[in-house]
Amino acid sequence: MTADLLDMLKEQDLPYLKDWLNSKQPYEIANELLHADAAGMALVFRLLDKGKALAVFEELDPSDQQEILAGLRDRAFRELVEGMDPDDRARLIGETPAKVARRVLAGLSPHERQMTAALLGYPEGSAGRAMTPEVVALHRSLTAAEALNVVRTKGANAETVYTLPVVDDGRRLVGITSLRDLVTAPTDRRVNDIATMDFVSARATDEAEDAARLMRDANLLDLPIVDSEDRLLGLLTIDDAVEVLEEAETEDAYRQSGSEPLAGSYLLAGIWMLATRRVPWLMLLFVAAILTINVLDHFEENLAEVTALALFIPMITGSGGNTGAQSATSVVRALALAEVRVRDVPRVLWTEARVGALLGLALGLVGIVIGLVFADLQLALVIAISLLAVCTWAAIVGGCMPLFAKKLGIDPAVVSAPMVATLVDATGLIIYFMTARTILGL
Amino acid sequence: MTADLLDMLKEQDLPYLKDWLNSKQPYEIANELLHADAAGMALVFRLLDKGKALAVFEELDPSDQQEILAGLRDRAFRELVEGMDPDDRARLIGETPAKVARRVLAGLSPHERQMTAALLGYPEGSAGRAMTPEVVALHRSLTAAEALNVVRTKGANAETVYTLPVVDDGRRLVGITSLRDLVTAPTDRRVNDIATMDFVSARATDEAEDAARLMRDANLLDLPIVDSEDRLLGLLTIDDAVEVLEEAETEDAYRQSGSEPLAGSYLLAGIWMLATRRVPWLMLLFVAAILTINVLDHFEENLAEVTALALFIPMITGSGGNTGAQSATSVVRALALAEVRVRDVPRVLWTEARVGALLGLALGLVGIVIGLVFADLQLALVIAISLLAVCTWAAIVGGCMPLFAKKLGIDPAVVSAPMVATLVDATGLIIYFMTARTILGL
Structure with missing residues (x-):
């Protein structure tokens, strides 16, 4: 467990590194690679055998795949991209610069290129981009025994043979069966009678995220993807x-903390990418904070009169x-x-208003004590009442804004902390100073 | 699509409701139920046929299951809990009050009770609690044809038959095969030769979360769970x-916003549960904010002298x-x-320091303009320099704190926004006022 890829790469201990690579699962090697540099990655890929290199690569x-491809010679490059699943390959091409994408496509056999091109025809983030086109579809008229033979002969190239879509003459999806049902059914039973006709599917143009959530909710192993005429894709x-x-x-x-997600992993991102992902929201919020200056500017006289007010801002x-x-x-x-x-x-509004009031009450009670310690009873009351009002208001705003964002077609997650x-902040300050004016008689 | 369970329940339109329930998938009904009240839920469960009621329930x-059980009569109650998967049932019992748990256990057949009790023997949140004990294990000496027969005869009760653990005489896990490999293998081939011996597994006492992440990383459909002597569980x-x-x-x-997660869904939670999940962190942070009062108290003279300083706090x-x-x-x-x-x-420290400085530089440049508008050049400089320092410092603190938390065995996610x-806040104020003192010569 103390062996570490980085150390081995530093010490160039190749025999030991080879043993280590043989003993590890592909996902373990991939995780370790995220900590290595470009030269180290290239070295690892030269030492791995073809099948394992592909498994690690996938x-x-x-964005990390791209780095590795850049360090490979033509033959190794071609072997890797030819071996990839079509959906993974489409994803790689969709997210790399045009130059790399062309090199990848040029390295493919006609069959693989055609499959990849078909997937690239669907918009980024769609279910069509993420699906595997290599499926074993069963014609509804087959018997269970015939269907099992189809699985045996055509299953080798398919990503899965557990979910078996059932189609009619026009390749329209009419039902779903599974290898489990096929194996346990009497051999002469028709696929049409084994399959369930009450299934869920998604369109290739649907959002991949929605399709994935549907699978999670409905506990599916695989979701059939169809075109607008219900033909299986x-x-x-x-x-x-x-x-x-x-x-x-x-x-x-990421959005919940006011930043855009990275492409690729954190340590490989580089400070420029990190900064550019963070600066738009940060700047927007910074400019929005001008409101607080305006509010404080408006109440500057009160602040000058009772400097202690500033302490609790x-x-x-x-x-x-x-x-x-x-x-x-x-x-x-x-x-x-x-x-x-x-x-x-x-x-939500009614719930959050009451929760906010409860929380404001709790903070307000402690706030009285704090006010008494640092100022006087009057200011303590100002603090307590302000906290009650501010927390209620904040809970309502925080609870309802994501719903309004959704209503407007904006990702609710941008309603960040x-x-x-x-x-x-600005409304809270207004509440605070208005309360102070009333109670302190400013 | 305009039909809505809540409306149908309000109007007590039973025939229409029945049609609606028939036309919907279990997960869709479950999603709608989250918006209904206890009486509505009970009504829906009376209308659903046995199999679908179970599917919806699962x-x-x-916490939502508990509400439904409370509204059911003994027979319906027993049918539901007897039909559940052992792992789902263990989860229900583990998270309900002792009284409900006893009623559930009492309603079970001896076989189901024994399986559930075995799962409950593993700690909450462990892989043992979350696993299904109903698996089809294959002895290594079987042929593919014999193994397929085992799947056919014993598979009906198993949650899955796609991943098939291979065991020796002592039920120790020695390999993994799959229904796919079994179906495509020559019928007289031994399971021992079909199976892969290079597999990953987890202990029943491991965290379920770690086991799940392992499955995600290694792209597994099922993960074998074993005891300390590698026996299949x-x-x-x-x-x-x-x-x-x-x-x-x-x-x-939830933790990232300084609150503890709810048990059950949001709308069914009730304001008391919402408030109690949020108040501990909120109060802690509130008390920690006393630091800011101390800092401002310390610099109160400067504030009294230059009230404009307060505007930008x-x-x-x-x-x-x-x-x-x-x-x-x-x-x-x-x-x-x-x-x-x-x-x-x-x-991370070096990365975040540079990213923070870049961001501080960007905000600082805009800050100069803002300072010039609301105050003068000197104060504008104070603002710009403070922003540069504060952002650098904040990025370092924000980036390193989760790592220190992890080091201390604390969930890094509690390092919330x-x-x-x-x-x-407090350190930022110190930076701000120290800069102001230097530049304004206070």
Whole structure:
């Protein structure tokens, strides 16, 4: 367990490295590669045998694959891209510069090139891009025994033979059966009678993310993908669906902190890519923060009169931001899991208002003590009342904004903790100073 | 598509409701149920036929299942719990009050009760709890034809027959084969020669989350679960693994906004549960914010002298918080995907320091303009320099804290946007006022 690819690469201990590569699963090697540099990656790929090199390669993200391809000679390059699954290859081509894409396509046999081109015809992020076109389709008139023979002869190239789509003469999808049902059915039974006709499918132009969520909800191993006339095009397999969901989760996680997701892995990203992914939202929020300057500018006289008011500004705005972020996260997550819908706005509003008030009450009680320690009773009251109002308001804003975003066709996850915090900051300050004016009689 | 379960329940339109239930997939009905109340749920379950009721029931979270069980009479109750998969049942019992758990166990046949009790012997959150014990294990000496017969006769009760563990006389796991390989192999070939001996497995006491991630990384449909002597106990299936991962993602998403995850779905949670999940972190951060009061108290003289300094406090602290949150999210996510390890602290620190400086530079340039508009050149310089320093510092803190948390055995996801923001607030204010003192000569 103490052996480490990086150390072995540094010490150029090739025999030991070869042993290590033989003893590890492809996904373990791929994970280790993410920490190596370009020269190290190239060395590893020269030492791996053909089959394992392909398996390791397919575990990597397209942007990391690109780095490896750049370091390979023509023959090794061609062997890798020819061996890839068509959907993985389409993904690689879709996410690399045109020059690399052309080199990949040029290295392919006509059959593989044609399959890849077909997948590339579907928009990025669609179910069509992510599906495998290599499926074993069964004609509805076959018997179970005949169908099993089809699986035996045609199954070798297919990514899966567990979900078996049933089609009619026009290759229209009419049912679904499984290898399990085929194996246990009487040999002379017709596929048409074994198959279930009550199945779910998706269009090739549907979002891959929606198709993957459907698979998760309906507990499917594979989802048939059809065209607009219900003709079978391929299958979305569960391992690809898991990957699609993982990417969606990563995107949500990044958006929720006000940044755009990276292409590829963190350590290989480089500071320029990291900065450019983060700067748009950061700048937007920065400019939005001008509102807070305006508000404080407006109340500058009060601030000059009671300097102690300034002491509690970060605490008030911070609590509002935190409360709002909690609400936003609950609702964004509930939307992602389809637990909440846009029309639930009134229920969410009413729920969050009461939760926010409860939280504001709790903070307000502690706030009185803090106010008494650092100032006087009057200011303590200002703090407590402000916290109650700010938390209630922040919870409502945080809870409802993701629903409005969804309604407007915007990804609800962009309603991030930083965005809610920034929006609530200015209104929180207004609440704070208006309360102060009333109670302190300014 | 305009039909809605809630409306049908309100109007008590039973014949229409029945049609609707017949036309929908179990997962669709389950999704709709999350919006209904207890009476509505009970009504739906009375209308569903036995098999579909079970399928719908298994789609729900344990806390939602509990609500439904509470509304059922003894016979319907028993039919539901007897029909559940042992792993789903163990999960239900593990997450319900003792009284409900006893009622569930009492309703079971001896065989099902024994299987459930065995799963409950493993700790909550372990792979043993989440696995299915009903697997088809093949003895290594069988031929392919004999093995297929085993699948046909014993497969009916198993959750899956696609992954087929191969065992020796002592039921020790020695290999893995698949229905696919069995179907395509010559009928007289030994299972021992068909199976791969180079496989991955997990212990029953391992974390279910780790096992699920392993399945995702290695693209497995099922993962064999063994005891400490490598004896086969069951399989973790991909649909359960996807559920485990989804729960882990939800937990991370909640923690990242400074709150604990809910049990069950959002709309059914109730304001008390929502408030109690959020208040611990919120209160902790609130108390931590006392630091900011101390800092401002320390610099109160400067504030009284130059009131304009107060105007930019929310903008400076907000930008620091946002920058830190972005870094924290990148690293938390990279940790979850195993792209970064604890020992990468120096690399992460160096990366984030440079990214933070770049971002601080961008904000600082805009900050000069803002400073000139609302104050004067001197203050504009204070703002720009503070932003550069605060963003660099915040990025370092946000990037390294998740790694330190992991090192200390704490879930890195608790290093949330609100937590980083709160921690950076006080230091950001110190930077701001020290810069102001130097440049303004206070």
